[in-house]
Amino acid sequence: MKKICLALLSPALLTVAVLGTITIGLAQTPALRIIGRDAAINATTNLQVWPGRASVIDFTQTGEIVTYIRLADPSRAVFSTDAELRTNQARMIFVQPIQPLRFPGATTTRITNLFVKTRSSEGIERLYTFNIVRTAGRPINNGIAISPVTPGNGQSILVANNQTATLSDIERGLEIAIRKGYTTSNDPVVFKVREFLALARNGTAITRAAERTKLSMSVVISLGQLGLSDTPQSTQPI
Numbered sequence: 515m516k517k518i519c520l521a522l523l524s525p526a527l528l529t530v531a532v533l534g535t536i537t538i539g540l541a542q543t544p545a546l547r548i549i550g551r552d553a554a555i556n557a558t559t560n561l562q563v564w565p566g567r568a569s570v571i572d573f574t575q576t577g578e579i580v581t582y583i584r585l586a587d588p589s590r591a592v593f594s595t596d597a598e599l600r601t602n603q604a605r606m607i608f609v610q611p612i613q614p615l616r617f618p619g620a621t622t623t624r625i626t627n628l629f630v631k632t633r634s635s636e637g638i639e640r641l642y643t644f645n646i647v648r649t650a651g652r653p654i655n656n657g658i659a660i661s662p663v664t665p666g667n668g669q670s671i672l673v674a675n676n677q678t679a680t681l682s683d684i685e686r687g688l689e690i691a692i693r694k695g696y697t698t699s700n701d702p703v704v705f706k707v708r709e710f711l712a713l714a715r716n717g718t719a720i721t722r723a724a725e726r727t728k729l730s731m732s733v734v735i736s737l738g739q740l741g742l743s744d745t746p747q748s749t750q751p752i
Contacts, residue, residue, distance in 0.1 A: 546659040547708075548715060551576055551640075554660055558627065558643045561609060561658055563591065564650075568610040570657035571630065571644065578632035578640065578660075580604040587626035589615045591646050609657075611648050624648070652700030654708055669720050671738060679738025681714050687741030707737065 549559055563569045573580065579602050585593060591611050595604040607630065614622070628644040642660070670678045679687075688707050691697050697704060706729045713723035724731050 545655070545712075546570070546572060546657050547655045548659050548661050548712070550661055554642050555640055558645055559658065560647050561628070561644045562647050562649045562654070563609055563611045564653045565611055565648075567653060568608045568657075569655075571607040571609070571642075572657065572659040573605045573632060574659070576632075576634070576660050576662045578605070578634050580607060580630060581633050581639075582629075582631035583607060584629040585626065585646075586628070587620075587622050589617055589620065589622045590624075590626065590648065593628070609646060611646075649699065651698065652705075654699060654704060669714055671720055671735060673735050673738045673742070677739070677742055679735070679742055681711055681720075683741035684734060684737045685711055685741070686744075687737035687739070690740050690744050691737065703733070707733070710734070 553559075561569055561571060580595060581599060581602075583593060583595070583599070585591065591609055593607055593609045595608070596606040597603040607628075609628070625648075626646050628646055630642040630644070632640050632642065634640070644658075670680045673679050684707075688704065688711075692699050692704065706727045710723045710727045710729050713726060714720050718726070720734070721731065723729075724734055
């Protein structure tokens with residue numbers, strides 16, 4: 515049991531939001547981070563992996579089958595699928611970090627990329643790219659689910675100076691808070707914010723999502739302000 519304090523700093527504002535006492539069990543990890551198919555195709559998506567755990571890329575919602583996988587640097591991670599590719603039934607890819615290996619003549623990198631080629635029931639082929647980001651600390655999800663529609667970011671809240679923050683702004687604010695050291699990636703508060711975002715993107719009203727996760731609206735508003743005040747930078751390995 516401990517008191518969690520999340521301090522958020524922006525160029526115009528220093529906000530300190532104090533949450534109530536909360537207890538988070540080690541087994542409480544959000545299921546999957548939902549990514550819209552169009553967004554996943556048009557940009558490289560970060561897939562975070564943790565030592566001793568597997569992270570999944572799930573195409574079940576889109577109905578696509580996985581036809582080809584290419585991991586650029588296999589010295590730090592391995593992957594498997596829920597069915598052999600030749601059966602045309604594979605819809606999930608499981609990625610797990612390993613102790614670094616040495617391959618003669620091969621080059622390595624801390625963050626490698628993964629290419630995934632899929633085919634829909636209509637015969638449409640798509641190419642997805644992922645960065646495999648090895649991360650330390652407490653897991654914040656179990657992987658990614660590709661959705662046929664972009665998760666709802668339509669909800670918004672009013673923050674300072676008549677500005678409106680969307681769910682994407684709130685998520686960006688959380689990423690900035692972690693990057694700048696206002697909180698840590700394995701802080702229980704971060705878990706609550708991610709759970710809040712998942713609920714809101716699946717149709718739960720923002721205020722109701724905050725109530726269900728026992729997350730103070732002052733924290734939500736502060737993250738929205740922070741997300742509006744800065745731009746995200748590329749993820750760095752921890």
